[in-house]
Amino acid sequence: xxxxxxxxxxxxxxxxxxxxxECTVEGTSNPNLYWYRQAAGRGLQLLFYSVGIGQISSEVxxxxxxxxxxxxxxxxxxxxxxxxxxGFYLCAWSETGDSGFQPQHFGDGTxxxxx
Amino acid sequence: GDSVxxxxxxxxxxxxxxxxxxxxxxxxxxxxxxxxxxxxGEGLQLLLKATKADDKGSNxxxxxxxxxxxxxxxxxxxxxxVSDSAVYFCAxxxxxxxxxxxxxxxxxxxxx
Numbered sequence: 001x002x003x004x005x006x007x008x009x010x011x012x013x014x015x016x017x018x019x020x021x022e023c024t025v026e027g028t029s030n031p032n033l034y035w036y037r038q039a040a041g042r043g044l045q046l047l048f049y050s051v052g053i054g055q056i057s058s059e060v061x062x063x064x065x066x067x068x069x070x071x072x073x074x075x076x077x078x079x080x081x082x083x084x085x086x087g088f089y090l091c092a093w094s095e096t097g098d099s100g101f102q103p104q105h106f107g108d109g110t111x112x113x114x115x
Numbered sequence: 116g117d118s119v120x121x122x123x124x125x126x127x128x129x130x131x132x133x134x135x136x137x138x139x140x141x142x143x144x145x146x147x148x149x150x151x152x153x154x155x156g157e158g159l160q161l162l163l164k165a166t167k168a169d170d171k172g173s174n175x176x177x178x179x180x181x182x183x184x185x186x187x188x189x190x191x192x193x194x195x196x197v198s199d200s201a202v203y204f205c206a207x208x209x210x211x212x213x214x215x216x217x218x219x220x221x222x223x224x225x226x227x
């Protein structure tokens with residue numbers, strides 16, 4: 001069966017520091033991969049998605065970036081964090097080539113607090 | 116563009132009450148529709164899905180029917196429990212298959 005792992009679960013960082021959040025998927029190949037941010041008590045904001053290695057689509061201009069160095073690995077990064085980057089970050093995956101019937105599957109999330 | 120609108124919360128019910136959370140969508144083509152549930156501090160879990168008109172998704176006593184004529188996918192449960200307290204998200208998978216659109220979420224509080 002497929003599993004998705006996100007880490008770390010919780011992170012406290014000072015303003016201006018760098019960021020690296022990692023997400024890996026097991027049990028499937030060539031998945032679509034996604035990064036979302038969820039502000040407290042709010043809905044989901046799609047940040048990036050990827051349909052293959054090295055293919056990244058950015059949805060919202062910001063100081064975050066994403067990379068996909070391997071088929072099942074998706075990394076969210078920042079060179080200098082802002083206070084507004086605080087939130088709950090969720091990684092998700094979905095099948096490709098399934099004619100659009102399958103759902104997304106989410107990781108457990110990373111709670112990021114910027115001080 | 117594609118979008119999902121769901122009723123604002125919070126919704127507060129007593130245990131064993133009937134639940135309805137409204138969801139309507141705008142989409143090109145024939146999207147697949149989903150309901151997800153999020154418990155505090157956790158990621159989203161798939162609750163149920165429907166992939167074509169008149170399909171009924173069901174799971175754990177929850178149901179939703181894909182109504183193409185009213186572009187709706189309302190979530191219902193006949194008798195809620197305290198353990199159903201969570202945030203519920205309605206979502207669609209877009210025509211190009213790669214993107215998903217989520218509603219803003221509805222928080223459900225069930226009191227004993």
